[in-house]
Amino acid sequence: MRAQWRSTRNESLCLVIVDQPHIRRCWEQHSEGVYSVEVAFSQDLVVQLRDTELDRVLASQAIAVIRKALQFRRKRRQPWSIFY
Amino acid sequence: MHTTLRKLALLLLIASCNPLPAGAQGKCTAVSPDCVAVGEWDLSVALGAGVRTNPIAGRADIPLVVVPQLSYYGKRFFLDNLEPGFTLHEGVANTFNVIAAPGYDRVFFSRGDPQNVLVSGPLGSAGGGAGGGLIPPEDDDSPPTYPNHRRRTTYLAGPEWLFSYGRFAGQLSALYELTGRHHGYEIRGALSAPLIQTEHSLVANAGFTWKSAETVRYYYGVKGLYRPDAALNPFVKLGYSRVLSGRWTLSAFVHYEYFSGEIADSPIVSDPSVVTAFVGFNFKVF
Numbered sequence: 402m403r404a405q406w407r408s409t410r411n412e413s414l415c416l417v418i419v420d421q422p423h424i425r426r427c428w429e430q431h432s433e434g435v436y437s438v439e440v441a442f443s444q445d446l447v448v449q450l451r452d453t454e455l456d457r458v459l460a461s462q463a464i465a466v467i468r469k470a471l472q473f474r475r476k477r478r479q480p481w482s483i484f485y
Numbered sequence: 486m487h488t489t490l491r492k493l494a495l496l497l498l499i500a501s502c503n504p505l506p507a508g509a510q511g512k513c514t515a516v517s518p519d520c521v522a523v524g525e526w527d528l529s530v531a532l533g534a535g536v537r538t539n540p541i542a543g544r545a546d547i548p549l550v551v552v553p554q555l556s557y558y559g560k561r562f563f564l565d566n567l568e569p570g571f572t573l574h575e576g577v578a579n580t581f582n583v584i585a586a587p588g589y590d591r592v593f594f595s596r597g598d599p600q601n602v603l604v605s606g607p608l609g610s611a612g613g614g615a616g617g618g619l620i621p622p623e624d625d626d627s628p629p630t631y632p633n634h635r636r637r638t639t640y641l642a643g644p645e646w647l648f649s650y651g652r653f654a655g656q657l658s659a660l661y662e663l664t665g666r667h668h669g670y671e672i673r674g675a676l677s678a679p680l681i682q683t684e685h686s687l688v689a690n691a692g693f694t695w696k697s698a699e700t701v702r703y704y705y706g707v708k709g710l711y712r713p714d715a716a717l718n719p720f721v722k723l724g725y726s727r728v729l730s731g732r733w734t735l736s737a738f739v740h741y742e743y744f745s746g747e748i749a750d751s752p753i754v755s756d757p758s759v760v761t762a763f764v765g766f767n768f769k770v771f
Contacts, residue, residue, distance in 0.1 A: 404582055407564045422672075423585075448503075471522050472522070472523040472524070472560070473513035473514060473515060473516065473518055473520045473521065473522055473523065474513055474520065474521060474523055474575060475513055475519060475575070475647070476518075476519055476520060476556070476558065476565075476582065476652065477563075477565050477568075477570075477582075477645075477647065477656070477694070478656065478675070478677055478690070479565065479566070479568065480675045480677065480690040480692055480720070480722050480740075481589060481673055481675070481694065481720075482566065482567075482589075482600075
């Protein structure tokens, strides 16, 4: 996952992922930031920018999991049939 | 017959106890000519030209113009054209189903058979009817006519074993006629192997159909004149396809079946073999 933020003025903030406390990246007095991390997830992710005390949510973005997992199986052959 | 069934049951048991090495095809991970998505209907229609020769004296060959294909594969239940079935076990190398399948021989006697109606378009005049009455003579030099009974639509059901071994795929089924017309059996076996697998696909098949005496008599016997025994018919089939786009595929096949003497010697049979050939464009509707 690659997250990028930008502001019109310098900010002190942290990027966190809800329910994944081990992922956190903070900036002190920056107007932009980029953070890349490898993450595996099976539920929707919510990525947030918070103040450095983590009390206030400044921005939030959800990443949805596409749930249509198709299953496949082998098709029978019918060499006797007229239908191929 | 019961000895044959016992042997088949033993073969199935051995297969289940000693799994064969998985074929090169491996597990299905995407839609392909051999793999389908579970829970989705598949309808396609092939438009082209072809023919199935008719080995019955006085009966016209069967034209092939439209060949529809409808299939649905659920996790267990499936419908493959006219053959419904239920999967008991599916593995990478071995699959065991219980299937029901129509008796194929009726197509030679009735143009109204579902297997003919679906592939031939409008019913032609030659060889129509349901197979009752007398076998009509082709011309003045034709052999004498024989009393002919009506052959009705039959369905057979029984276990089916599908397996793969290296580049070979095989199937074996033992079927009993359960629609109460002749109470016969059939054992069907086939092996197939891809000869070409590029943008062109060429697959060779070879196999056999063993028909019990009851089955053979129902279709090829003549009351009071000819009482055949069981018959073993070998066949070969070559199928070609090339995907042209997401919906269109060029398809062709030729199928040759040779009749055992029990069928070929029937007075109503004029040709000991059947050739089916078709070439056309297959359109995937959904």
